Amino acid sequence: MSDPLQMHPDRLLPAEPATRNLARQLYQAIKDLPIISPHGHTDAQWFASNDSFTDATALFITPDHYVFRMLYSQGITLEQLGIGSQEGAAAAADPREIWRLFSENYTLFQGTPSRLWLDHVFAEVFGMQVRLDGNSSDTYFDTINAKLSSDEFRPRALFERFNIELLATTESPLDALEHHASIIDSDWQGRVITTYRPDPVVDPDYDGFKDNLIEFGQLTGEDTSSWRGYLNAHRTRREYFKRHGATATDHGHPTAGTENLDAQQAEKLFQRVIAGDHSPSDAEQFRGQMLTEMAAMSLDDDLVMQLHPGSYRNHNQSLYERFGRDKGADIPRQTEYVQALKPLLDKYGNEPGLSIILFTLDETAYSRELAPLAGHYPSLLLGPAWWFHDSPEGMRRFRQQTTETAGFYNTAGFNDDTRAFLSIPARHDVARRIDCGYLAELVTEHRLTETEAAEIAVDLTNNLARKAYRL
Amino acid sequence: MSDPLQMHPDRLLPAEPATRNLARQLYQAIKDLPIISPHGHTDAQWFASNDSFTDATALFITPDHYVFRMLYSQGITLEQLGIGSQEGAAAAADPREIWRLFSENYTLFQGTPSRLWLDHVFAEVFGMQVRLDGNSSDTYFDTINAKLSSDEFRPRALFERFNIELLATTESPLDALEHHASIIDSDWQGRVITTYRPDPVVDPDYDGFKDNLIEFGQLTGEDTSSWRGYLNAHRTRREYFKRHGATATDHGHPTAGTENLDAQQAEKLFQRVIAGDHSPSDAEQFRGQMLTEMAAMSLDDDLVMQLHPGSYRNHNQSLYERFGRDKGADIPRQTEYVQALKPLLDKYGNEPGLSIILFTLDETAYSRELAPLAGHYPSLLLGPAWWFHDSPEGMRRFRQQTTETAGFYNTAGFNDDTRAFLSIPARHDVARRIDCGYLAELVTEHRLTETEAAEIAVDLTNNLARKAYRL
Amino acid sequence: MSDPLQMHPDRLLPAEPATRNLARQLYQAIKDLPIISPHGHTDAQWFASNDSFTDATALFITPDHYVFRMLYSQGITLEQLGIGSQEGAAAAADPREIWRLFSENYTLFQGTPSRLWLDHVFAEVFGMQVRLDGNSSDTYFDTINAKLSSDEFRPRALFERFNIELLATTESPLDALEHHASIIDSDWQGRVITTYRPDPVVDPDYDGFKDNLIEFGQLTGEDTSSWRGYLNAHRTRREYFKRHGATATDHGHPTAGTENLDAQQAEKLFQRVIAGDHSPSDAEQFRGQMLTEMAAMSLDDDLVMQLHPGSYRNHNQSLYERFGRDKGADIPRQTEYVQALKPLLDKYGNEPGLSIILFTLDETAYSRELAPLAGHYPSLLLGPAWWFHDSPEGMRRFRQQTTETAGFYNTAGFNDDTRAFLSIPARHDVARRIDCGYLAELVTEHRLTETEAAEIAVDLTNNLARKAYRL
Structure with a gap:
């Protein structure tokens, strides 16, 4: 839970x-x-x-250097996060799996402003009612994506x-x-x-x-x-x-x-x-x-x-x-x-x-x-x-x-x-x-x-x- | 008021x-x-x-670089403050008018030590009971000047x-x-x-x-x-x-x-x-x-x-x-x-x-x-x-x-x-x-x-x- | 007292x-x-x-540069603290007298972490119940030395x-x-x-x-x-x-x-x-x-x-x-x-x-x-x-x-x-x-x-x- x-x-x-x-x-x-x-x-x-907007991963992880620098500092590679190299070989990671990796490591952001901003968006913009973690990862991913496809978003x-x-x-x-x-x-x-x-x-x-x-x-x-x-x-x-x-x-x-x-x-x-x-x-x-x-x-x-x-x-x-x-x-x-x-x-x-x-x-x-x-x-x-x-x-x-x-x-x-x-x-x-x-x-x-x-x-x-x- | x-x-x-x-x-x-x-x-x-001491302006504004630097930073010229240039042409500003300019901009000092010091002097040394602003400017100027001319000051x-x-x-x-x-x-x-x-x-x-x-x-x-x-x-x-x-x-x-x-x-x-x-x-x-x-x-x-x-x-x-x-x-x-x-x-x-x-x-x-x-x-x-x-x-x-x-x-x-x-x-x-x-x-x-x-x-x-x- | x-x-x-x-x-x-x-x-x-361990002075003063630098800063010489020079002439100071000098100047450490650490050791490790000062200096010295010679220490x-x-x-x-x-x-x-x-x-x-x-x-x-x-x-x-x-x-x-x-x-x-x-x-x-x-x-x-x-x-x-x-x-x-x-x-x-x-x-x-x-x-x-x-x-x-x-x-x-x-x-x-x-x-x-x-x-x-x- x-x-x-x-x-x-x-x-x-x-x-x-x-x-x-x-x-x-x-x-x-x-x-x-x-x-x-x-x-x-x-x-x-x-x-x-x-x-x-496309999906939760493209919105919150791939473009946010505050987010991926912290994950990178703990040994998660940019490839794992679907961030493409310039050498052409596009990262083939699955957005849902990237989102899971982020979710499972969300505790890294405790005490940082990123956590404040993200929680605010999750709660106030998307109406999430539980904390992001490994258990809630899929619910988050699906809920956010569904809302993003609506006109209100x-x-x-x-x-x-x-x-x-x-x-x-x-x-x-x-x-x-x-x-x-x-x-x-x-x-x-x-x-x-x-x-x-x-x-x-x-x-x-x-x-x-x-x-x-x-x-x-x-x-x-x-x-x-x-x-x-x-x-x-x-x-x-x-x-x-x-x-x-x-x-x-x-x-x-x-x-x-x-x-x-x-x-x-x-x-x-x-x-x-x-x-x-x-x-x-x-x-x-x-x-x-x-x-x-x-x-x-x-x-x-x-x-x-x-x-x-x-x-x-x-x-x-x-x-x-x-x-x-x-x-x-x-x-x-x-x-x-x-x-x-x-x-x-x-x-x-x-x-x-x-x-x-x-x-x-x-x-x-x-x-x-x-x-x-x-x-x-x-x-x-x-x-x-x-x-x-x-x-x-x-x-x-x-x-x-x-x-x-x-x-x-x-x-x-x-x-x-x-x-x-x-x-x-x-x-x-x-x-x-x-x-x-x-x-x-x-x-x-x-x-x-x-x-x-x-x-x-x-x-x-x-x-x-x-x-x-x-x- | x-x-x-x-x-x-x-x-x-x-x-x-x-x-x-x-x-x-x-x-x-x-x-x-x-x-x-x-x-x-x-x-x-x-x-x-x-x-x-001469008057309120000569005592509080002209010699205090904490005061006039803040006014200057907001576009008030030294000439307006009666601070003479070295070129000889003495500033001809009226002390009462200079005091008014200061009074009307006194909010600039909110949160600064100058405000603490000045309020302390106004209240404790001169017995002022209202805050300095455009309305109280003349009362301040006259009260301070009157007191300065007494032996107790x-x-x-x-x-x-x-x-x-x-x-x-x-x-x-x-x-x-x-x-x-x-x-x-x-x-x-x-x-x-x-x-x-x-x-x-x-x-x-x-x-x-x-x-x-x-x-x-x-x-x-x-x-x-x-x-x-x-x-x-x-x-x-x-x-x-x-x-x-x-x-x-x-x-x-x-x-x-x-x-x-x-x-x-x-x-x-x-x-x-x-x-x-x-x-x-x-x-x-x-x-x-x-x-x-x-x-x-x-x-x-x-x-x-x-x-x-x-x-x-x-x-x-x-x-x-x-x-x-x-x-x-x-x-x-x-x-x-x-x-x-x-x-x-x-x-x-x-x-x-x-x-x-x-x-x-x-x-x-x-x-x-x-x-x-x-x-x-x-x-x-x-x-x-x-x-x-x-x-x-x-x-x-x-x-x-x-x-x-x-x-x-x-x-x-x-x-x-x-x-x-x-x-x-x-x-x-x-x-x-x-x-x-x-x-x-x-x-x-x-x-x-x-x-x-x-x-x-x-x-x-x-x-x-x-x-x-x-x- | x-x-x-x-x-x-x-x-x-x-x-x-x-x-x-x-x-x-x-x-x-x-x-x-x-x-x-x-x-x-x-x-x-x-x-x-x-x-x-030898005695209170050898344990707490001579080896602790946090302690003797503060005493030195107030004009107490290293010789007075029994800290030997390299020139060979070993400092001949009496450990009890060094301890007294430290005790009498213990107020210098007010507000420093050394005071926190030392008081903690005195109270929790040696069971002292009064503050170190000139009056309690000898009691400290004797109590600490006696305990140090026991197997529990x-x-x-x-x-x-x-x-x-x-x-x-x-x-x-x-x-x-x-x-x-x-x-x-x-x-x-x-x-x-x-x-x-x-x-x-x-x-x-x-x-x-x-x-x-x-x-x-x-x-x-x-x-x-x-x-x-x-x-x-x-x-x-x-x-x-x-x-x-x-x-x-x-x-x-x-x-x-x-x-x-x-x-x-x-x-x-x-x-x-x-x-x-x-x-x-x-x-x-x-x-x-x-x-x-x-x-x-x-x-x-x-x-x-x-x-x-x-x-x-x-x-x-x-x-x-x-x-x-x-x-x-x-x-x-x-x-x-x-x-x-x-x-x-x-x-x-x-x-x-x-x-x-x-x-x-x-x-x-x-x-x-x-x-x-x-x-x-x-x-x-x-x-x-x-x-x-x-x-x-x-x-x-x-x-x-x-x-x-x-x-x-x-x-x-x-x-x-x-x-x-x-x-x-x-x-x-x-x-x-x-x-x-x-x-x-x-x-x-x-x-x-x-x-x-x-x-x-x-x-x-x-x-x-x-x-x-x-x-």
């Missing part, structure tokens, strides 16, 4: 009873506010085509059921945005917008960078072998993204490094880079210079910049060679911001029209660098706890280490940052609960009044994201 | 009722102990002249009302200390002592370093163009500071680097530095060597050393050019201590007569480097949570991350480190409440007895500072 | 009453489980000879009384393991196993490295002046250690650096190193290459690897010169893992047969590097909070910063890592209490059920260590 599955109404709220009461009141008042998801990685095609229906006000996806400059166009042209009212993520044409180390630049030129009619033409291509494409709803750009760099080269130096660097004749430090410098160029363009077109630095991508070399990118082997590294951002900030840091949202995978920067920077520069805001730190503990650390110096109003609300569409309500719910718990603690310590806390809770849930992302 | 303003008697004490009861008892027993302020930046002239009267046993200021070796002399010569009994802060004549990157050295020579009658004369000038000036009450020196370096050069190397380095013919690493090395020289002098004259490393000063280049130093743009950086302090410690670390108080802006060093160093070397003590970390959360992190390895008795009590004289009682009150809360938690966890906690609370409040600063 | 000494049954459990109740239930169910101590530094001779009797299932010691490859052999040959059933700690023949900076290599060759009959012979000597000696119970190796490197040189490069590096003709970076590279070689051997002989990086050994130069190693002057440093481990992981990181347990003295790596690495690579597990971080706060930080990403099942249970044999039950008891408190908090926040928490508590106490160390 499997254990009962129950999402307790007080989950994640502080244990101390008076504080929990306060937190519960704060949470009750904001729990039904719409979801604003200004940064994430869902697939616009889902909402364009509105086709049903098509992407647009779920979007509406989830009360999503806005959902941003992230696309390469080379993306035609046909799905966004199709959504705009449809009679469906859901707001699914794109985000300009230029890494494939900005990072000299990106797979196929050289070919990407050629395609970038073809798409925009610019000569992307010249520095001027290359920059114009960005301007053109940013405008195209804006017409498909974009209000922001996103930059996923190894470091937070920026540069402030003069036009001649930049041109020479660009020529080395496109010739493939560049050193690792040239590549780093080029990425850094492009952040400053993007800031300049943002001053013209009002797109908000997001900077996501600090991940060592594809750390597991043999896995990368066999299975490609995004296989759960991205590992955070120490990230320096104070020196790194100075060239960009020297040039544009005081511009009232510029808005840069900073993220980190290095939590030591919260109190030491990020809150002091955002608590001074008018152009800087802090994005929420990100990726590995998008957990109850990580969210608490974020508030406890940034509020003292940056306050609440130099932060940008919550991001779910996910490709797991069904987990979006679960993720926002966790953030709302943690924020309400934090605010309740400030009230219990007599640092805020209840009235103030209630107002801040609404701001953290909706208003800060709307303002930061210019929605 | 503005909200009521009330300083709750249990503020900042732990939420759990039994722990809160214990904390309250501990706090009651120490809350009225005298204030010892062995490190800060108030102006000795206030106590020498005993003139009234002159600096000496406040010093006595605040129950300050000792207040240390910080001066350049080039300061004549006339205000300290005047206080000593007066019939007023308040103890306002100086601290020897030699950065202007020790840091080759300091504004006017070369002229400073010339003046240093004139003041001391030493030939400060020779290494020997330069060191003698320090000895002479330290002695002068001691006669004006100093028991300590203070060193605000970019890093914690120290050096142990022989006399010949040091002489050569000094010659490069005073010729202006030095590299950045020469400057770093010179500052490091001077820490070791200062330690040697401390062994002779018993002045306690304070080391405050890790701030990137004046990070905002254009603001610095337009408005000068100390405009809220100092940002902490990663700070290494283990390798950095070794040269000094190799030479003097085991000297029983030497006392060095270490501070940090990099909290990661607490458990990793600073507590292990202070828990071994007889010459090292830990200063309290500093600057950006001088918040309830920051103080808790300090205790939670240093006590396990360094205990309580390798720490140096509390510093308010402020130029905001009126906030001194508020800041000490926050520290006392956080320390009592921490001790109460140790009692609730049965790690200390109530009797022990009560004794430690007195030590943290008074005795450790007296001992560490040789008062 | 001394204060009463009482080990409260609820000590270290969370303050909030409902959470404390849960924690108490979890703790009651696991508190009497056997002690598994798979990593430590006790002396096998104690259990081989089963001689009585001989090492084997205590081992059994402590309910130790397994105790691992750590030996150099040059150790004859005669005491382990003697224990195996005896009729005593206690399981005391060795661990292969090759630092003396792997670290070119180790005292006597060159002589060690010669002895290493003599012991194994291999030509340790050739790379091939040197590697064979390791293989031979590892096999010898396995026959004396070893299931693991241990590596105490300054950094986590690894290398992946080809045989020719490695041979050349080895020749430079044994010629003494190596740079500091050669030494670092050699240690790093040897970690990779050790991993290769582990794949053959199944020994688990432990990596303990990040300590700056013997930081206090003059103390080291006068008193030698291990005098409380080892200081943690920043430690990078992501780049450092990549060469080894590129080669063997996906091997299902390899198991590497990672430790850290740099807690910033928990959430940023270590949990993400262990939550992905099948070959990596996380060792528990170590050394300076082996405190209630340190253990809480470990769980709060690793569980979210690595879960519970990529961790390796508790290590006491001690040479203080009598403190082993105290240390395991602290870990059990902190783990039960953490699990109770997850239950109170409705993130785990009580049933799940109870199962995890047993795993953390026994099963994870058995599995990780292949016991």
